[in-house]
Amino acid sequence: MAQINTLNGDNITNLREYLNDEENISYADFQQILETASEVLEGCLETTKTGSVKGLIYGHIQSGKTSIILTTMALAADNDFNNFVVMTSNLNDIYEQTLERIKGALDSFQVFGKAEIRQTSRATHGLPLALVCPKDPRRLRDALNIVQLSNWQNQPVIIIDDEADQASLDTNINDQNKPTSSVNRAIVNLRDYLNSHTYLQTTATPQALLLQDSQSAFRPDFVIVTTPGTGYAGGNYFFGNSNFNNSDHIRLVPDIDLDRLRNSSSIPDTVIQSMLVFFLGSAILRLQGNSKKYTYLLHTSFRQGDHHLAAVLVDNFKNELTNQLKQNPNNPITGASAILTTQLQNAYNDLKQSFSNVPSFDDVLIETARRITSTEVIEINSDTGEGIRPNPARRHTLYIGGTKIGRGVTVKNLLVTYYGRDAQQPQMDTVLQHARMYGYRRNELLAIRIYLPLHLAQRFVDIHESDDLVREQCQATHLPIQLIPLMARGIKPTRRNVLNENTNRITYQGGKQYFPSLPISEPHILGNQTQELDYLLSNTKYSNQQHPYTVTIDELLEVLDFQYKTPGSSGAWNDDLIRQAISALRDQQRYQNIGTLVIVNRSADIGKSQYRSYSEIGAVLPGNAGNTPYGINPNYPTLLMTRTNGKIAPPKGWDGVPFWIPVIRFPDGSYAFSVNES
Numbered sequence: 001m002a003q004i005n006t007l008n009g010d011n012i013t014n015l016r017e018y019l020n021d022e023e024n025i026s027y028a029d030f031q032q033i034l035e036t037a038s039e040v041l042e043g044c045l046e047t048t049k050t051g052s053v054k055g056l057i058y059g060h061i062q063s064g065k066t067s068i069i070l071t072t073m074a075l076a077a078d079n080d081f082n083n084f085v086v087m088t089s090n091l092n093d094i095y096e097q098t099l100e101r102i103k104g105a106l107d108s109f110q111v112f113g114k115a116e117i118r119q120t121s122r123a124t125h126g127l128p129l130a131l132v133c134p135k136d137p138r139r140l141r142d143a144l145n146i147v148q149l150s151n152w153q154n155q156p157v158i159i160i161d162d163e164a165d166q167a168s169l170d171t172n173i174n175d176q177n178k179p180t181s182s183v184n185r186a187i188v189n190l191r192d193y194l195n196s197h198t199y200l201q202t203t204a205t206p207q208a209l210l211l212q213d214s215q216s217a218f219r220p221d222f223v224i225v226t227t228p229g230t231g232y233a234g235g236n237y238f239f240g241n242s243n244f245n246n247s248d249h250i251r252l253v254p255d256i257d258l259d260r261l262r263n264s265s266s267i268p269d270t271v272i273q274s275m276l277v278f279f280l281g282s283a284i285l286r287l288q289g290n291s292k293k294y295t296y297l298l299h300t301s302f303r304q305g306d307h308h309l310a311a312v313l314v315d316n317f318k319n320e321l322t323n324q325l326k327q328n329p330n331n332p333i334t335g336a337s338a339i340l341t342t343q344l345q346n347a348y349n350d351l352k353q354s355f356s357n358v359p360s361f362d363d364v365l366i367e368t369a370r371r372i373t374s375t376e377v378i379e380i381n382s383d384t385g386e387g388i389r390p391n392p393a394r395r396h397t398l399y400i401g402g403t404k405i406g407r408g409v410t411v412k413n414l415l416v417t418y419y420g421r422d423a424q425q426p427q428m429d430t431v432l433q434h435a436r437m438y439g440y441r442r443n444e445l446l447a448i449r450i451y452l453p454l455h456l457a458q459r460f461v462d463i464h465e466s467d468d469l470v471r472e473q474c475q476a477t478h479l480p481i482q483l484i485p486l487m488a489r490g491i492k493p494t495r496r497n498v499l500n501e502n503t504n505r506i507t508y509q510g511g512k513q514y515f516p517s518l519p520i521s522e523p524h525i526l527g528n529q530t531q532e533l534d535y536l537l538s539n540t541k542y543s544n545q546q547h548p549y550t551v552t553i554d555e556l557l558e559v560l561d562f563q564y565k566t567p568g569s570s571g572a573w574n575d576d577l578i579r580q581a582i583s584a585l586r587d588q589q590r591y592q593n594i595g596t597l598v599i600v601n602r603s604a605d606i607g608k609s610q611y612r613s614y615s616e617i618g619a620v621l622p623g624n625a626g627n628t629p630y631g632i633n634p635n636y637p638t639l640l641m642t643r644t645n646g647k648i649a650p651p652k653g654w655d656g657v658p659f660w661i662p663v664i665r666f667p668d669g670s671y672a673f674s675v676n677e678s
Helices: 010-023 027-043 065-077 092-105 114-118 137-149 182-193 235-239 258-262 269-287 304-326 338-352 361-371 428-433 454-477 529-536 553-560 575-586
Strands: 051-058 083-088 110-112 129-134 157-162 196-203 222-225 250-252 294-299 375-380 396-401 414-419 449-452 483-486 504-507 549-552 594-604 638-644 659-665 672-676
Touching (some): 010 027, 010 065, 010 092, 027 065, 027 222, 051 065, 051 454, 065 083, 065 092, 065 157, 065 196, 083 092, 083 137, 092 110, 092 129, 114 129, 129 137, 137 182, 157 182, 222 454, 235 454, 250 454, 269 294, 269 304, 269 361, 269 396, 269 449, 304 361, 304 375, 304 396, 338 361, 428 454, 449 454, 454 575, 483 575, 529 659, 549 553, 553 575, 553 594, 553 638, 553 659, 575 672
Parallel strands (some): 051 196, 051 222, 083 129, 083 157, 157 196, 250 449, 294 396, 294 414, 414 449
Antiparallel strands (some): 483 672, 549 594
16 A cells, blocks of 8 residues: 655645636635545555555546546656556547646656657656557557656556546457457556555456456456535436436437438438527527537437438538528517427427526527537548547537547537437447536536437446446455456446456346355355354244245345355355345335245255266255245245255255355346356
């Protein structure tokens, strides 16, 4: 653990003022950032120690993770760290954004970008040096060259891997005929050269990192969960529940019919409505004194041809809208058709639901007409080469496509997002990274609208709930969890090519029962376990066998806080994973910490199964117990406990002492857990 001798050194003092002046981060919010950075630095390897430590900074989407990185670097420099490597996106716009921000924020640092690194520039000895390197194999080799020339091998180094779940992991992990992927190999080579380093991974979507094998160089040793600053609106705000009909921001729409779109000369009515809400919402914000440049984002499909067609149709509608409103700029409604007049009124009424004090309809239309010419339609994909512009030129920017948007790119002042379609096999981390509407939206929050189909809205709710559960468990322990709850089947935690297919799998599905196929029965391993469970499950507390008792999930976890499975035996039961899964259920509001406990039998005569060569048990519950045994409520987790006599004689095959066997039944539902069993 690194020592923090000062929290108010020159670097922190200067950074506090910079973030306040340049990025409007209040002193109160900076104090929270500093506390998080202190936790991160305390987890780093001491400057006097050799070895390596891996940490994860677990942020929120669009929550200002870079501020945590900058503060961690400043605090480290004030406490005897001088050597830093920051690895960031290979996309030039994101790379330049990160480089310029580090240069602007850290006054006393020497900062080498890829140009200086490529030219093997010489650093001034004794001053903090930050190498800011894109995650490109050649550039990473250049960075290693600078590290070698600067004699960092035996000095303490902090490596920061921004968006560490992207590009850094080995995409050839499941192909033994291929070497490790080039970026992964370059990062490993850099780290292997250093005798004393901390590798800090940062991301808001750590699923791929948490599911790395236990011995992986990319699975973190500790996790620090960040707290967003004032004014942040994220998953809790937009997708905290499924009551979409009462939402100020969610608007449910059908999937875009792509065949109809391809044969049409106009965009769907719901897209028109979303655009009008965008233009009128922008006008209301300007009339209220918020004179920013606002953006709109339309996802149609993953095909670039559909992007182009949608961009053309959107541009056509924008031009027609402009023509009608500009016929009489002082009274725009007189130039609007009857259909458009109704659509404009509907958009205005929609915005009135969230704005408590809205200008008159006429004033809003006049302001819309005044500024609507300052609108640009931009198609974003690899064909056009266009991306999100950091500083749009026009008052309104309509982005069409969006699959090329790099993770970490902020869509400034995004008011309206329209999801027309989604992936057939969605990945949890990808869906979260596409939540561009999240962020510090306090000034424009009342005008934000998200248009999407019901199934996709529910998917955001499910993924947000899963992310919250992972976040809560990591925050409680500061350790990487081994299990990712997937709140709907069909959702994958991340892409398969970065997970070891031999150790990762989906398990513990809703409505299914699990038990250890070879429970611990040897007296020297059991110790006093049976006696302790006899006390926890005494006749005094649970007098009736095969009777469902309502208990708390915490009480179920108390019973599960033993080792039941013989190490090395097969089967889905894993004591630690079962506890993590039940803990995840406890933390879900729908279960209200309610579970069921059943004492099935206190003197069972269970033997090992002939069909399993007398090496494991085939079943614990009687054959007629069914999937919802003994009248349990299938909507809550149930633990069914059986005490067997442990007879020695074959085919029982035990060790002559009684022991308890658990069966866990997960509550009904379309969910599962993704785990790494290594």
